[in-house]
Amino acid sequence: MSNEEIEVVSDAHGVAVLGERDAVDKFLSSKDLTSKVMPLERLKPATSTGAAALQAGAELSANYGRWVKLSAESSKVFKTTDLMKGSSSDLARAVVMKDGKISSLLEIVTKPTAVLSNPALLAGVGGIMAQYAMQQTMDEITDYLKVIDEKVDDVLRAQNDTVLADLDGVGMLIDDAMVVWEQVGHVGDTTWSKIDSNAKTIATTQSYALRALDALAEKLEKKSKMGELAKTSREVESKVNQWLVVLVRCFQLQDGMSVLELDHVLNAAPEVLEKHRAGLAISRQRRLAQITDTTEKLLERISAVAQVANSKVLLHPRSSGDVVRATNAVSSVVVEFQSRLGIDSAYGVLESKKWTKAVAEVRDKVSDAGSDGLKNIKQFGDDTKNRALDKAEGVAASIAENIRKSRETDSHDAPDAIEK
Template sequence: MDDEIQLISDGDGLAVVGDPAAVERFLVSEGLPSEDLGLQRLGSVLSAGAGVAQAGSEIAANSGRWVKLTKESAQLVQKHGLRRSSKTGLSTGALKGSHGQIKGFVEFAKGPGTLLTNPAVLAGAAGIMAQLAMQQAMDEITDYLATIDKKLDDVLRAQQDAVLADMIGVDFVIEEAMTIREQVGRVSEVTWSKIQATTMTIARTQAYALRQLDALAEKTERAAKIGELAKSTKDAELKVQEWLAVLARCFQLQDAIAVLELDRVLDASPDELDRHRLALRAARNNRLDLISRSTEHLMARMDAAAGTANNKVLLHPTNSREVVQSSNHVANTIVDFHGRLGIERDRQSCD
């Protein structure tokens, strides 16, 4: 009997759906690590109507695995020529084979009875994929914060400003909601009501941290003498990682809220799930662009400072060396931060 593997990519991840044994053989043959997609959660997106029982039984019989879209898995999408929908932004298709051996590509439209031809199930699967991608991004930020000598909690608690102090409470509320979600398997109206007011606090804290980074850039830009430049770049070296840590935590909490929000929409208004997923993706990209512009501006000021110092190294060797060292430290810190958030940029250190 032929195996059929159904594939769906949203640009961040790849879902592989089909008979559990066939899915496992396919992933092993391609050498791809994966995690459970959680197809069983899609029962809630099915409303009364013809074919619902069949779709429900297909969900129960099929396995779904999720693969982060890396360079290798992205090549897999290209290799099998998935078809992209301009409406949903999803690339989809099915592969036919026998005992894990791929015979060829088959469009969903040509394969009646295929699980993901059900629009509600496809939207639900895409919603879960978005959640998995954001949860992995959250884990990567957790790893990033763990590498910082000065813990984020220490940074927040040392601040007298009410904006940053409020973040501690928001952190607790969202962590509690994520724990309840993990235990219960859904986001109830009660749980959702607890976190709705947290978004403004996170946005306010993010704006505050961005202003602090902009202030460091402006201070460096205003420095007229090499001594002033050495002081401003040293201040930036001491402070920039703290503010990047605050930004990273804000971004992580915003992703957590989006995960909870998708669960709430899946439960309460499943017909709006696809539009909501796309809206959340656009909002997330906007936040990345905002953070990127601010950090890129600071990096440009550091590069300019290093260039100025190199031009004055003969007259001011000590200060010039300090400026270059601080500038490179700040720039490398920002590059690492960009990598953790998925902001790509190539840079060479100044000598």
């Protein structure tokens, strides 16, 4: 490959930029893109024997690579929709022709270099890209756990269930395997044998956490009295956060398992690496779909409960406000959790209806109803009409008096006596 060219490989999560070090670094620097060095030496097991392998190996040794997370900004730079399809339907490739200067315009080439034309090496690049994407998600999850100020190990150990205790141990094993992998440079049979049975524990715990979230939502739905609903809402608020921590830890550990698994396959059976990578991607998407389904249903139920609480604010102003505040807190936590996993949510927070607003709505309805009613009673004579007017005025006066008292006490809610 000429030093005037850089190769680009793209998938759904990131872009690999390959070429001579100076060309790659200069290009990425000019576009102000954050990137990570790709250890291309790990692809050597993917080369076979013979002249083609020697050529590919030589190209591999001469190349340097960096990985860029796919975002709105990087997508514009690389124009990934114009990339030529690679050996897999979800890999694309192209070459940036520089002509002595940096250009972000991608020109499709008919004779790509050995790295791009060798299916095994291209699959290896795709494998490393998948690893980097999952590691990026793992790092973001770690940051997320810090933001919500929850130490995952403390949450897990606080649970008495054996399943969660097992997950704690799985996390330690995977963390240890990651350290060994970084030190040795590959995942050998010894390292893999220590963790290859962990997938079942992670899957079992994820299923357990999803069912726990479903149970919390059902518990809210079963409460009809506002006092009980307010109490249950506060309990659900704390427990949902804990189960989301467990769930996000499961997702993080499964990504860690997949990262190590890809490296193990690259060394043990490089000829099936591409199919294995595709299979792991499908499996990951299914897990994400399960999480999306459960959390969206949770948000849907929470939204319904909040709306019910708002509809009862006239007689239960304090309890109604407590329910809306608690459900909004849960919704915010769930939506933040979803965003960390790349899930888009259609749900937001619901504004708690003020008691005075509810009173005003009732007053308007009374006034409208009275006006309509008077039109219909004209036929009964003046006495009947006057009695109806007196009744309507009495209701309106009562409402106005309650509003006045509420304002005098600087309260936005009704007197405590109403909450019964």
